[in-house]
Amino acid sequence: MRVAVLGATGMVGRTFVRLLAGHPWFRVEKLVASERSAGRKYGELVDDSPEEFRDVEVTSLPEFLRDPDVDIVFNALPASISREVEGELAQSLPVFTNARSHRYDPDVPILVPEVNLEHLELIEVQRERRGWEGFIVTNPNCSTAILTVSLAALRGFGIREVKVATMQAISGAGYSGLSALAIQDNVIPSIPGEEWKIENESRKILGELDGVEVKPAEFRISAMATRVPVLHGHTEAVFVKLEEGSLEEVREAFESFDPLGELGLPSYERPLVYSDVPQPRLHRDRGRGLTVTVGRLEGSSGSFKYVVTGHNLVRGAAGGSVLNAELAYKLGYLK
Amino acid sequence: MRVAVLGATGMVGRTFVRLLAGHPWFRVEKLVASERSAGRKYGELVDDSPEEFRDVEVTSLPEFLRDPDVDIVFNALPASISREVEGELAQSLPVFTNARSHRYDPDVPILVPEVNLEHLELIEVQRERRGWEGFIVTNPNCSTAILTVSLAALRGFGIREVKVATMQAISGAGYSGLSALAIQDNVIPSIPGEEWKIENESRKILGELDGVEVKPAEFRISAMATRVPVLHGHTEAVFVKLEEGSLEEVREAFESFDPLGELGLPSYERPLVYSDVPQPRLHRDRGRGLTVTVGRLEGSSGSFKYVVTGHNLVRGAAGGSVLNAELAYKLGYLK
Amino acid sequence: MRVAVLGATGMVGRTFVRLLAGHPWFRVEKLVASERSAGRKYGELVDDSPEEFRDVEVTSLPEFLRDPDVDIVFNALPASISREVEGELAQSLPVFTNARSHRYDPDVPILVPEVNLEHLELIEVQRERRGWEGFIVTNPNCSTAILTVSLAALRGFGIREVKVATMQAISGAGYSGLSALAIQDNVIPSIPGEEWKIENESRKILGELDGVEVKPAEFRISAMATRVPVLHGHTEAVFVKLEEGSLEEVREAFESFDPLGELGLPSYERPLVYSDVPQPRLHRDRGRGLTVTVGRLEGSSGSFKYVVTGHNLVRGAAGGSVLNAELAYKLGYLK
Amino acid sequence: MRVAVLGATGMVGRTFVRLLAGHPWFRVEKLVASERSAGRKYGELVDDSPEEFRDVEVTSLPEFLRDPDVDIVFNALPASISREVEGELAQSLPVFTNARSHRYDPDVPILVPEVNLEHLELIEVQRERRGWEGFIVTNPNCSTAILTVSLAALRGFGIREVKVATMQAISGAGYSGLSALAIQDNVIPSIPGEEWKIENESRKILGELDGVEVKPAEFRISAMATRVPVLHGHTEAVFVKLEEGSLEEVREAFESFDPLGELGLPSYERPLVYSDVPQPRLHRDRGRGLTVTVGRLEGSSGSFKYVVTGHNLVRGAAGGSVLNAELAYKLGYLK
Known part of the structure; x- marks a missing residue:
């Protein structure tokens, strides 16, 4: 299937391009960026471009919108312009997006x-309600993606409460998002909007599909988000209350979590690995960035703590959307 | 009063020396260190020695123990040798110590x-039980010191539960405690013993003196300790459940917390300042390192979160013990 | 004397304000910044404002230019607007500036x-040629300031050639000048314009005043400038060829360099201290940032190498201009 | 051929093991380390062990020396014990070593x-003089390896003088070689022994084989070595004087340098690539760590400056020795 990547020169866009290089199902045909970049070769704009895209001429967004002529769109544009662009494209095309613009729509x-994965059925709701031939599927905020993979392993025990403190990497703020003078030798416990996203997205993701919309999971959740001087890889300290489950059972749930092992998605990697001391620099590239590492599990009587770390640009962004598209393809939503 | 600093060349020992330089009540007379350093000038061993101690000859520990001849001892020796040394010295001298060796003794x-401050009365218990003329007063573990200052402001609301994730500075591990290759571009969520100390020391500190020992406070507490690439200043994300109190009342409690303002202790600084975004590099030196900075307070209905940051070597170690000694002097325990 | 600081909210401007707080000769009356900041209190804009300026209302540049009403101007505005602003102000006022705009004018x-210090006589040339009542005195580029202090100590041996590799701190790029993602775990050997400035400014500074202009010193000089992940403090590896001088003599020249010790300038500190291993984090604040630290001197037969480190915002910027103004005051150029 | 790696658990040893995994000519049979590690599985000792060596039991050095039973030895042991160990092994085996112990022997x-590559002929001299059946071939000090690759490209222009300032990565000091508190937010211009090695090894490497020993190249060279807060990748600012050559010719010499392209060594990668701004984090993994990146070339009239960066553990250590062994194999020195 022929693919376009929107916002291909940013941090997340580059990660899309890197992950899609040599993909067995998807072939990147258009690299879309701002007018400033249009007409230039991708390799001139992006130092570490995969060889095969080095000479591809970048398309401007307006030009792309006039005639998309691809089968799938991956969107890494900023939220500020994504809502409109995605709405327009979804009339005819499947859109897999990292932007938050449509995340909170009930039918997205x-x-x-x-x-x-059962939430994919919302695609039908979208098409019916909005009269679209295409659809929009979003991946979560980076910290949320990493957190929910770990919480999913615990769902069977009845999650009642989550307190999470994040230690997020610099690359989550975009290439120029954070001044070196601000973060070096420092921790900045303020990432605007992040805590709201973690709290609300995780309850939607872990919620139940109820016909035409998702009923959010009912656990209480409170997040404190901080930025630390790490290049890539978000780390999260999680305190969780469960209705039941011993330390051994919770540990076993983490170690055996592998829900889609049989599905044959090309990018699929074991989503969760248990290690004694998870660390972003050592573990962010596990499973080509799709595996999150859980560890330091302790607790009893339904009250536990653990640490989870994962790659914010892969599991937390582009890699998540590529997996989403593979799943949609496998389940017949892309034709 | 004539003072000795034990372990004067380590990270905490240097901080003692720096804080005691020019002190109005205490005059450092002996700088005690290992045999390896003995006989050398302090300024040769410690780059940033205060001018007045640069030419002081360092005393070896065995030599000091043979004839202390001072009025007060500040101890920054490692825990491994402190228990014995402190026990011996306390027979005749007041010992203010950063070592954990005696922290969990019921009468210390x-x-x-x-x-x-009312826990100081345990001095009498010690003297009676152990037949000492001196005594031992400990300061808490660094993370605990910073945390308890913030919790003390909330005591009036009835603390029921605390979840705390720490982001601790490199200097907490001692000068050679942490390899650059381990921590650069990384977070290490493992500090042996730290979580136990935070959980147990904070309940003892906030507990009630019950005649001859302290009854620990009854709140539940769970800590996850991590190391981050910051030189000095521990930062802590705190989730706290209170029996009562609105957001405004809690904020007001933080802003007005100043329990010893009238006492006239020479090193005393406002122990707590509220700032929107507390950050270790910007705020660790507030109040010459004795002020902790609280911020990011949010919540309602008895469930709150906030961030606190403070200097691990000052508020969390040497500065705490200097304040302890000043208090003991003021209250007449040193003669 | 009443002083205005232009560009008072930037990195260099803040340093001016901090250094001028409590100054015995100069009293800051106006803090001038962009229209965006105008009307707000300095303490709201600058976290670490000295207490005495916290409530001062910031003046906009256009408003200031309409009616300066001060005795001295310190300029920390960007070069792009400084040329015009300085030219206008110098018609009536002494301007001490960190901007490069006029550095290469023959009469500045x-x-x-x-x-x-003898180059101060160019003030008369400026006044005559340009019909000004005021004048412009510039301080050098940050790396150059640090380098020339060390070279000045060697002038007596006849400098023939200088090769210098700089390792410059992040704060030299301004508050938002450098993305954390660019510099963390990296060295960036590219600082546009820096090498030209080092090569040309150092020869002008060490040149001889020849009536109405400076004849540049004749040594060959080549610089390679790099950025390293250090907050403050530029470090420079210097290879120098001298016409004469033994290792001992060169060392002695460094150690005894103190040309203005007798002059009584309030900010004056020994300009150069010799240490075995100069390091930016340990030594940048020496002499309140005005002392550069030289070390690692080796060599023979006129061919030597050494390292020099100094504070880029103090010795390399604001501190240099404050010293310049003190010198001008002392020598009677300010009335 | 069957291979042993000595010192397999250290920084350089791990790099040997990683580079030899799946090698077409060499098969690692023995992983040798200290008695403390002996008997344990390599994967337990080394987090990031290649899959194929995870279950290999580590051999102690004494046990290995009793019965080596391999065809080639790669040595990553510390210099302190290498001289004796290498001498013993070379009696019967080819030894490729990163240790400096034999580097300065005239016949090594x-x-x-x-x-x-012509210096390989010294193998015959060794065998004759020392009565060995095996031999010792060393790779240079890390900074020297990176520097000499760039200088080799310039040899044709007649090198007369080299001044080099290095900015070396943390991993060059070994896993625990550098305290985080020492190097964070700092530059340390002191690496004992490094400058002597750079100055002497580079002249030996670029020297001419004169029958039974190497006549060092005659250019003057002076090095200043500094440590910077970078994980991997040494960066060097080089000032070089040449007898002839224009800027264009020198640039062309860098860009076309590829002396062994035809030889078919399995690990061979283009040794030198020219980029505008070489940077350790971006370029250290070029050519799987064997390619050095040169850039920022400027100059004229025989006086030039440039920057070179390369991976200290690969090009500067293990990768160099693997290439050496491949060359020896290709040229028939291993049977």
Whole structure:
């Protein structure tokens, strides 16, 4: 299937391009960026472009919108312009997006294949309600993606409460999002909007599909988001209350979590690995960035704590949407 | 009063020396260190020695123990040798210590003047039980000191539960405690023993003196300790459940917390300042390192979150013990 | 004397304000910044404002230019607007500036008091040629300031060639000048314009005043400038060829360099201290940021190498201009 | 051929093991380390062990020395014990070593295949003089390896003088070699022994084989070595004087340098690539760590400056020795 990547020169866009290089099902045909980049070769704009895209001429967004002529769109544009662009494209095309613009629409899924693949059915709701031939499927906010993979393993025990403190990497703020003078030798406990996203997206993702919309999961959740001087890889300290489950059972649930192992998605990697001391620099590239690492599990009587770390640009962004598209393809939503 | 600093060349020992330089009540007479350093000038061993101690000859520990001849001892020796050394010295001398060796003895206070000054009465218990003329007063573990200052402001609301994730600075591990290759571009969520200390020391400090020992406070507490690439200043994300109190009342409690303002202790600084976004590099030196900065307070209905940051070597170690000694002097325990 | 600081909210501007707080000769009366900041209190804009300026209302540049009403101007505006602003102000006022705009005018001195105080005489040339009542005195580029202090100590041996590789701190790029993602775990050997400035400014500074202009010193000089992940403090590896001088003599020249010790300038600190291993984090604040630290001197037969480190915002910017103004005051150029 | 790696658990040893995994000519049979590690599985000791070595039991050095039973030895042991161990092994086996112990013996080559492959002939001299059946071939010090690759490209222009300032990565100091508190937010211009090695090894490597020993190249060279907060990748600012050559010719010499392209060594990668702004984090993994990146070339009239960066553990250590062994194999020195 022929693919376009929108916002192909940003941090998330580059990750899309890198992950789609040599993909067995999807072939990137258009690299779309701002007018400033249009007409230039991708390899001139992006230092570490995969060889096969080095000479591809970048298309401007307006030009692309006039005649998309692809089968799938991956969107890494900023939220500020995504709502309109996605709405327009979804009239005829499937859109897999990292932007938050449509995440909170009741008929748009925030999808993490290992967690809530049944939410894909919202595609039908979208098409009916909005009269679209295409659709929009979003991946969650980066911290949320990493958190929900770990929470999904615990769902069977009845999640009642989550307190999570995040230690997020610099690359989550975009290439120029964070001044070196601000973050070096420092922790900045303020990431605007992040805590709201973690709290609300995770309950939607872990919620139940109720016909035409998702009923959010009912656990209480409170997040404190901080930025730390790490290049890639968000780390999260999680305190969780469960209705039942011993330490051994919870540990076993983490270690055996592998819900889609049989499905044969090309990018699929074991979503969760248990290690004694998860660390972003050592573990962010596990499973080509799609595996999150859980560890430091302790607790009893339904009250536990653990640490989870994962790659914010892969599991937390582009990699999530690529998995989403693979799942949709496998389940027949792309023809 | 004539003072000795034990372990004067380590990270905490240097901080003692720096804080005691020019002190109006205490005059450092002996700088005690290992045999390896003995006989050398302090300024040769410690780059940033205060001018007045640059030419002081370092005393070896065995030599000091043979004839202490001072009025007060500040101890920054490692825990491994402190238990014995402190026990011997306390027979005749007041010992203010950063070592954990005696912290969990029922008749030894873990003192934070702004939080539990009444625990000083344990000195009498010690003297009676152990037949000492001196005594031992400990300061808490670094993360605990910073946390308890913030919790003390909330005590009036009835603390029921605390979840705390720490982001601790490199200097907390001692000068050579952490390899650059381990921590650069990384978070290490593992600090052996730290979580136990935070959980147990904070309940003892906030507990009630019950005649001859402290009854620990009854709130539940769970800590996850991580190391981050910051030089000095521990940052903590705190989730707290209170029996009562609105957001405004809690904020007001933080802003007005100043329990010892009238006492006239020379090192005393406002123990807590509220700022929107507390950050270790910007705020660790507030109040010469004795002020902790609280911020990011949010919540309602008895469930709140906030961030606190403070200097681990000052508020969390040497500065705490200097305040303890000043308090003891003021209250007549040193003669 | 009443002083205005232009560009008072930037990195260099803040340093001016901090250094001028409590100054015995100069009293800051106006803090000038962009229209965006005008009307707000300085303490709201600048976290670490000295107490005495916290409530000062910031003046906009256009408003200031309409009626300066001060005795001295310190300029920390960007070069892009400085040329015009400085030219206008110098018609009636002494301007001490960190901007490069006028540095290369033949009748404008690049002044480092310990190195070329006699270049101050160019003030008369300016006044005559340009019909000004005021004048412009510039301080050098940050790397150049640090380098020339060390070279000045060697002038007596006849400098023939200088090769210098700089390792410059992040704060030299301004508050938002450098993305954390660019510099973390990296060295960036590219600082546009920097090498030209080092090569040309140092020869002008060490040159000889020849009546109405400076004849540049004749040594060959080549610089390679790199950015490293250090907050403050530029470090420079210097290879120098001298016409004469033994290792001992060169060392002695460094150790005894103190040309203005007798002059009584309030901010004056020993400009150069010799240490075995100069390091930016340990030594940048020496002499309140005005002392550069030299070390690692080796060599023979006129061919030497050494390292020099100094504070880029103090010795390399604001501190240099404050010293310049003190010198001008002392020598009677300000009335 | 059957291979042993000595010191397999250290930084350089791990790099040997990673580079030899799946090698077409060499098969690692023994992983040798200290007695402390002996008997344990390699995967337990080394987090990021290649899959194929995870279950290999580590051999102790004494046990290995009793009965080596391999065809080739790669040595990553510390210098302190290498001299004796290498001497013993070379009686019967070819030893390719990263240790400096034998580098300065007249009959032992410091080999960089792209620079001085003819020095391999010293193997015959060794065998004759020492009565060995095996031999010792060393790779240079890390900074020297990176520097000499770039200098080799310039040899044709007649090198007269080299001044080099290095900015070396943390991993060059070994896993625990550098305290985080020492290097964070700092530059440390002191690496004991490094400058002597750079100055002497580079002249030996670029020297001429004169029958039974190497006549060092005659250019003057002076090095200043500094440590910077970078994980991997040494960066060097080089000032070089040449007898002839224009800027264009020198640039062309860098861009076309590829001396062994035809030889078919399995690990061979283009040794040198020219980029505008070489940077360790972006370029250290080029050519799987064997390619050095040169850039920022400027100059004229025989006086030039440039920057070179390369991976200290690969090009500067293990990768160099693997290339050396491949060359020796290809040229028939291993049977």
